[in-house]
Amino acid sequence: MSSEFHDLGRFAEPSLLILVSLSDGPKHGYAIMDDTEVTAGRRIGAGTLYAALARLERLGLIEPLPADGSRRRPYRLTAAGATVVKTQLEGLRRLADTGLGRLDGVPR
Amino acid sequence: MNRLVVLYPAAWRNRYGDEFDAMLVSRPPSIGERLDIVRGAVDAHVHPQLPGRERLPDRAGIGPLVGFAALVGAVLLSANGPVQFDEYGTYRDGSAALPAFIIAMLLLDVGLYRVLERLPDEAGWARAAGTIAIVAGLTWAVMPWVTPIGLAFILGVLGLAVGARRAGILPAWSLILLAGSLAVPAGVFAATPFLPWFAFRVSGLDYLTILGPLAVLWLVIGGLLLRGFPRAAPTSDAVGADGSTG
Numbered sequence: 517m518s519s520e521f522h523d524l525g526r527f528a529e530p531s532l533l534i535l536v537s538l539s540d541g542p543k544h545g546y547a548i549m550d551d552t553e554v555t556a557g558r559r560i561g562a563g564t565l566y567a568a569l570a571r572l573e574r575l576g577l578i579e580p581l582p583a584d585g586s587r588r589r590p591y592r593l594t595a596a597g598a599t600v601v602k603t604q605l606e607g608l609r610r611l612a613d614t615g616l617g618r619l620d621g622v623p624r
Numbered sequence: 625m626n627r628l629v630v631l632y633p634a635a636w637r638n639r640y641g642d643e644f645d646a647m648l649v650s651r652p653p654s655i656g657e658r659l660d661i662v663r664g665a666v667d668a669h670v671h672p673q674l675p676g677r678e679r680l681p682d683r684a685g686i687g688p689l690v691g692f693a694a695l696v697g698a699v700l701l702s703a704n705g706p707v708q709f710d711e712y713g714t715y716r717d718g719s720a721a722l723p724a725f726i727i728a729m730l731l732l733d734v735g736l737y738r739v740l741e742r743l744p745d746e747a748g749w750a751r752a753a754g755t756i757a758i759v760a761g762l763t764w765a766v767m768p769w770v771t772p773i774g775l776a777f778i779l780g781v782l783g784l785a786v787g788a789r790r791a792g793i794l795p796a797w798s799l800i801l802l803a804g805s806l807a808v809p810a811g812v813f814a815a816t817p818f819l820p821w822f823a824f825r826v827s828g829l830d831y832l833t834i835l836g837p838l839a840v841l842w843l844v845i846g847g848l849l850l851r852g853f854p855r856a857a858p859t860s861d862a863v864g865a866d867g868s869t870g
Contacts, residue, residue: 545647561657562647563664566640570673587646 521575521600530560530568535577535593535601542581542592545569572597628658631665634795635674684738685849691731692842698724699835722768728842729765733758735845740784742793742853750787756780774834775813778806781841793853798844805840808833 524531530552537543537551545565553559560568569591572578577597583589593601626648629641653661702718740754757780764773785802788794812833 545643546650549647549651561660561664562644562651562653563657563661563667566644567664567667570636570640570668574673583643587642589643 521577521604524568524571527564527568527571530564531572531577532601532604533558533560534565534568534572535597536605538578538591538593538597539601542590544584544588544590546588548591577601628653628661628665631662632668633672635672636668639674681852682738682849684734685846685851687731688735688842688846688849691728691735692839692846694724694728694731695835695839695842697721698728722766725768726762726765729761732842732845733761735842735849736761736781736784738849739788739794739845739853742791743784743787744791747787747791750784750790753780753783753787757784771813771816775810778810778813778838782806794848798848801840802844805837808837809835 521531522528533552533556534548536555537548543551545562549560549562549565569578573580573591575596576594577600578591579594581590581592626645628648629637629645632641632644698721701721701724703716705716705718705720707714708717736754736758740751740758743751743754757777760773760777760780764770764777767773782803785794785799789796789799
């Protein structure tokens, strides 16, 4: 699944941001855009957001919930999605630790 | 619904259109975001993600595209043929273009046959129209001056296209494009009984008015085959069941 995630190409980064955004509960598209802007300082365009959502849904990493009264459809993380996002974030943490350690001159 | 949403494929709109539109209403896109949406629409066409809508690319689409080149060659040969004189004035002898035109029609027929093959069994009238188009096309290639055969070819193509659209294997835009481009030569053919036969020859309308718009047919059929049609709906009554109503 992780390799499929990397195969997302230019949608890999927005997909990770979406998965992180859904980590604390279901959100609809608008809320995901707002959340990623606040947490990552990165605004995902609507076209990119839905291209990434469609891919994540096809990979079974997220799943849609019934639309609420305002036509908005929330999405939530699946178990597979939670595993992938955890793996990706742990990889990023190792990378960050290594990079920061080298900058500080302390091997980690 | 936001005008940008119509850029997406019908299946995509059926699945995401409502929530996507709701989001754009809540958060009107800036110019940069509009470009992002256009980019997303192109991606949705090129890389459809929805299950059950996988496309079946057909390399036979190369046939009509090569046929298009042959058609252009036929037009150039025809337009540059030797000048002849008769009691009606001067004209270009385009007989040298006939082999290229026959090849072009043969290759187009390959594409039309591949579309016809994808029609469901229930689309009997559309299959009949397609068969007429294929036979009339070849006949007209050999006798391009017999305009009723050309008219039968065009009407057959339109019947096939309408049937393919009803079966959900032809997008609405291509049907509109074909109908618009074929209307011109069809109108010219229909008008021939009321006009002197040499009128088209002298004015060169045969090249520009008939073959020009017709060239769209080669490009659309070839392009659609290479891009791949969605799988056919099970019955002709199932219009839109697969999300192809748009």
